[in-house]
Amino acid sequence: xLKHLSKNVNINDxxxxxxxxxxxxxxxxxxxxxxxxxxxxxYAGLEFEKPKYRRVDPVPLVPIENDIDALxxxxxxxxxxxxKTIKETGARPNEAWAIKWTDVxxxxxxxxxSICLLFLFMFxxxxxxxxxxxx
Numbered sequence: 001x002l003k004h005l006s007k008n009v010n011i012n013d014x015x016x017x018x019x020x021x022x023x024x025x026x027x028x029x030x031x032x033x034x035x036x037x038x039x040x041x042x043y044a045g046l047e048f049e050k051p052k053y054r055r056v057d058p059v060p061l062v063p064i065e066n067d068i069d070a071l072x073x074x075x076x077x078x079x080x081x082x083x084k085t086i087k088e089t090g091a092r093p094n095e096a097w098a099i100k101w102t103d104v105x106x107x108x109x110x111x112x113x114s115i116c117l118l119f120l121f122m123f124x125x126x127x128x129x130x131x132x133x134x135x
Contacts, residue, residue, distance in 0.1 A: 001032060001033055001036040001037075002036055002037070002040055005017060005020065005033065005036075005037065008020055011037070011040065012044065012046065014041070014046055014047065014048050017037055017048075018051060021033045021034060021037070021051070022051070027053050027054060027055065027056045028055055028056060030051075030053045031053045031055050034050045034051060034053065035050075038050050068083075068087055071083065072084050072087070082096060082097075085099070
């Protein structure tokens, strides 16, 4: 990032750098440039007050179910089974690859992994944890 700044503007001129950063279109890029330039100013002994830029999180692309089904229809039998398993169970790819036939219970349409996840959900809910990322 500093290399990009130094190619386009004198990085020892704080006003010129602020103007260059302000001319960028991407707000997230402006935030990163300011962070790196602030660290450089600390190193070089320059005074730099970071301008206020608001980080904009992009809206994630969530495909509709018809698109996923069309994708699954165009895959080989092995890959379509794998992708359909991920779609139906919400498992991560490495979890889906780890499922063995002994983990599947056809009587109640569950797998060992889904039972483990249900147990973990109930365990944390009893302890007041609403988000697994908080653990």
